[in-house]
Amino acid sequence: MQTQNPSSLSRHSSPSLGFPITSTITSSIKRKFCLFSHQIKRTFEYLTICVESLPSMAKTKPGKKDLDSYTIKGTNKIVKVGDCVLMRPSDSEKLPYVARVEKIEADHRNNVKVRVRWYYRPEESIGGRRQFHGAKELFLSDHYDVQSAHTIEGKCVVHSFKSYTKLANVGAEDYFCRFEYKAATGGFTPDRVAVYCKCEMPYNPDDLMVQCERCKDWFHPICMGMTIEQAKKLEHFLCSDCSSEDDAKRSVNAYTVSPIAETKVESKRRKR
Incomplete structure (x- = not known):
């Protein structure tokens, strides 16, 4: 019975195959593995070159x-x-x-x-x-x-x-x-604006306001105890402060329609 030196036949375990293989098969696999490793290395080097070139490639794209x-x-x-x-x-x-x-x-x-x-x-x-x-x-x-x-x-x-x-x-x-x-x-x-009326609020252009003929200040009808309808029918208006002064002066004051309208537009927008 022929004996074989245990050292002449090495046994290896392949992680992929999961069973022992002979040294001759192993040598073949080693050669293929080296070739495969070389291919992987070349591929990796190529990918590295591509990645390193990305910034320069991006720069060549048309801009905004x-x-x-x-x-x-x-x-x-x-x-x-x-x-x-x-x-x-x-x-x-x-x-x-x-x-x-x-x-x-x-x-x-x-x-x-x-x-x-x-x-x-x-x-x-x-x-x-x-x-x-x-x-x-x-x-x-x-x-x-x-x-x-x-x-x-x-x-x-x-x-x-x-x-x-x-x-x-x-x-x-x-x-x-x-x-x-x-x-x-x-x-x-700005952090400060002109205020009007007794309520001392900034002007809201959506709200109707009436102008006092004497002090030229502007007031909300509701703050003067009037409805909007009543305010629209007014021919003359004095605020509560001015009306408590000389009633005689108020009765002799005469204003034309046009100057009132003219004054109202300017006065309402005048900063205080």
Whole structure:
């Protein structure tokens, strides 16, 4: 019976096969393994080169370009930098957001983005809506954002407070702004405004006010114990302080209609 030196035939266990194999098979596998390892090494080196080249490849891509204008999708309305726009909210039940366009740009795929500065409604501010805030009042915030131009629904006009009060008719797209708003702190600029009436409230352009013919101050009818209907029928009006003075002087004062209207417009907007 032929014997075999145990050392001449080594036994190995293959992790993949799970059973012993002879040294001759092992040698073949070693050669294939070395070749396979070399291929893996080359592949790894190739991938390393590709990864290292990515930054330079990214730099060669076409960049963004500034646009002079953008035509709102489905309309012929043209938006330019400085225009105020209505932007579609994610919740269809909410009012559209109002923003001022600061920049219009397109990428290499012609996707148009707009950099905007948001207007806040009083109810969106930290302090919330107050009695003197008008229905169409907005605050110009320090909150900037970049949005897709496709979210623009339409254009609007944000008037100065003085210009808004002179409008003969206020349309759906008319708004006004008299404050700048710091979104992070809730602060306003200016932080002081003129107040009127006995209630000492800032002027709300939505509310009717009557002017005293003597002191030239303005008052809410309700603060003077009148209804709006009664106030509209007044030909002359003296506030409670002025009426308690000399009644004789009040009876001889004569005013034409036109100067009263002229004075009312100017006086109501005069800061105190």
